[in-house]
Amino acid sequence: MKKFFLIFFIAIIANANQVLGSEAGMPQLNPEFWVSQIFWLILIFTSLYLIIWKIFLPKITYSIENRKSKIVNDIDEAQKLKERAEQKLSEYKEIIEKSKKGAKKIIKDSRKKLEKEIETKKNKYNEEIEIELKKAEKEIKNLKETSLSNINNIAVEISSEIMQNLASIEINKSSVSAIVNDLTKKEMVKNL
Amino acid sequence: MNLNPMHQFEVFKIGPEISLGDINLSFTNASLFMTISSVLILFLLFFGTKKKELVPSKIQLITEMSYTFVAKMMNDTAGSGAKSFFPFIFTLFMFVLFCNMVGMLPYSFTVTSHIIVTFTLAAVVFLGVTVVGFAKHGIKYLELFVPKGVPMALLPLIIIIEIISYLSRPVSLSVRLFANMMAGHTMMKVFGGFVISLGLLGGWLPLGFSVALTGLEILVAFLQAYVFAILTCIYLNDALNLHH
Numbered sequence: 001m002k003k004f005f006l007i008f009f010i011a012i013i014a015n016a017n018q019v020l021g022s023e024a025g026m027p028q029l030n031p032e033f034w035v036s037q038i039f040w041l042i043l044i045f046t047s048l049y050l051i052i053w054k055i056f057l058p059k060i061t062y063s064i065e066n067r068k069s070k071i072v073n074d075i076d077e078a079q080k081l082k083e084r085a086e087q088k089l090s091e092y093k094e095i096i097e098k099s100k101k102g103a104k105k106i107i108k109d110s111r112k113k114l115e116k117e118i119e120t121k122k123n124k125y126n127e128e129i130e131i132e133l134k135k136a137e138k139e140i141k142n143l144k145e146t147s148l149s150n151i152n153n154i155a156v157e158i159s160s161e162i163m164q165n166l167a168s169i170e171i172n173k174s175s176v177s178a179i180v181n182d183l184t185k186k187e188m189v190k191n192l
Numbered sequence: 193m194n195l196n197p198m199h200q201f202e203v204f205k206i207g208p209e210i211s212l213g214d215i216n217l218s219f220t221n222a223s224l225f226m227t228i229s230s231v232l233i234l235f236l237l238f239f240g241t242k243k244k245e246l247v248p249s250k251i252q253l254i255t256e257m258s259y260t261f262v263a264k265m266m267n268d269t270a271g272s273g274a275k276s277f278f279p280f281i282f283t284l285f286m287f288v289l290f291c292n293m294v295g296m297l298p299y300s301f302t303v304t305s306h307i308i309v310t311f312t313l314a315a316v317v318f319l320g321v322t323v324v325g326f327a328k329h330g331i332k333y334l335e336l337f338v339p340k341g342v343p344m345a346l347l348p349l350i351i352i353i354e355i356i357s358y359l360s361r362p363v364s365l366s367v368r369l370f371a372n373m374m375a376g377h378t379m380m381k382v383f384g385g386f387v388i389s390l391g392l393l394g395g396w397l398p399l400g401f402s403v404a405l406t407g408l409e410i411l412v413a414f415l416q417a418y419v420f421a422i423l424t425c426i427y428l429n430d431a432l433n434l435h436h
Contacts, residue, residue, distance in 0.1 A: 025198065026198060026201065026374075027198060027199075027201040027202045027203060028201055028305070028306050028307050028308070028370070028374065029307070030203075032203070032216070033203045033205070033216070033218070033220050033222070034308045035215050035216060035217065036205075036216055036217050036218050036219075036220055036222075036223070037203070037220065037222050037223070037306060037308050037309055037312075038308060038309075038312050039217050040217075040219070040220070040222070040223035040226060041226060041303075041309055041312050041313070042312065044223070044226045044227055044230050045226075045230075045283070045287060045313075047230075048230045048233065048234070048283055048287060049279065049280060049283040051234060052233075052234075052237065052279060052282065052283050052286070053279035053280075053283070056234075056237040056238075056241055056255075057259075057278070057279055057282065059241035059244065060237075060240070060241055060255055060256060060259045061259075062244065063241065063244040063245075063248075063252070063256065064256055064259065064260070066244065066246070067246055070246060
């Protein structure tokens with residue numbers, strides 16, 4: 001490898017004269033075509049400048065601006081749609097909340113109404129029951145009383161009949177009843 | 193085969209001799225390649241703007257990318273006040289870039305490897321910037337040579353240095369481009385010459401160098417166009433905004 005490089009560099013040095021030699025000097029410093037170059041440069045550059053400025057740059061600007069505004073518009077629209085969707089969502093939530101409240105109120109009201117009704121009906125029935133009870137008690141009392149007097153009457157009749165059949169004696173009804181009443185009173189006292 | 197590496201920079205006239213009085217204005221190979229570069233630029237722009245699609249095709253993308261590239265570069269260095277100079281900077285960048293790139297083709301001529309061409313461009317930029325500066329700020333533009341916060345004792349020296357640096361702008365601008373292009377192309381030619389003269393045995397190494405250099409030169413071609421344009425923007429910024 002070392003040998004190769006050595007040969008290489010020797011070759012370069014040997015050839016350097018041929019490569020770099022000959023009349024050195026820069027063609028750039030030869031003023032023969034300077035004016036021509038300046039002239040053509042200014043002519044070509046100016047026309048290039050005018051064409052680019054007047055024709056092409058507006059087109060590029062238009063296309064870039066167009067894209068930019070399109071993107072901005074799209075983003076704007078998306079933003080608007082998003083806002084609208086959010087608004088709709090909140091409206092929807094509000095409606096649900098409202099209806100929930102309404103349902104609660106209705107439930108509460110109907111419960112109250114029912115309770116009230118139940119209460120009034122209860123009271124009514126209680127009163128009716130009370131009246132019935134009183135009625136029944138009265139009836140029972142009456143019945144008791146009438147039955148007592150009936151019993152007395154029956155007892156008087158039976159005893160007077162028995163007396164008549166057994167002893168064939170006509171007995172004064174009032175005296176019999178007096179005796180029976182007396183007995184029953186004694187019995188009642190005993191029973192009570 | 194002419195092995196002289198400087199031979200490629202030779203200018204010769206094509207077609208009839210055109211002269212205005214004593215002045216020789218003949219169409220040369222340099223003019224031809226300027227024309228070719230310009231036509232290529234126009235082709236690119238024409239096909240790039242033919243269909244203004246929302247989703248760009250490849251060629252439309254290339255034009256729009258070069259547009260936004262120059263626009264961004266300008267906005268970063270010269271600010272938004274330089275917008276009206278955009279067509280000029282864009283043309284300048286595209287012209288130098290295409291001249292450099294066309295020069296990379298074998299047997300072609302590199303327009304920008306001639307000091308007179310680059311100097312003309314730089315002089316236009318320099319004069320334009322100076323005119324813009326005076327038009328915008330009037331005599332106050334001379335404040336550019338007086339940096340703020342410099343002690344009075346140093347001021348005369350600083351002003352002289354500033355003036356020299358200002359006047360050397362076109363020289364540095366033109367020599368940078370010209371020297372880069374010339375050196376690169378000379379080097380490629382030298383290595384190409386080595387390939388020929390060393391033959392099959394030793395020619396492979398310089399051939400490899402040549403290939404590598406071609407890549408490097410394409411990079412340089414782009415970079416120098418970029419540098420030329422960005423320096424123009426910086427000078428423009430000085431003229432427009434005057435802060436030092």
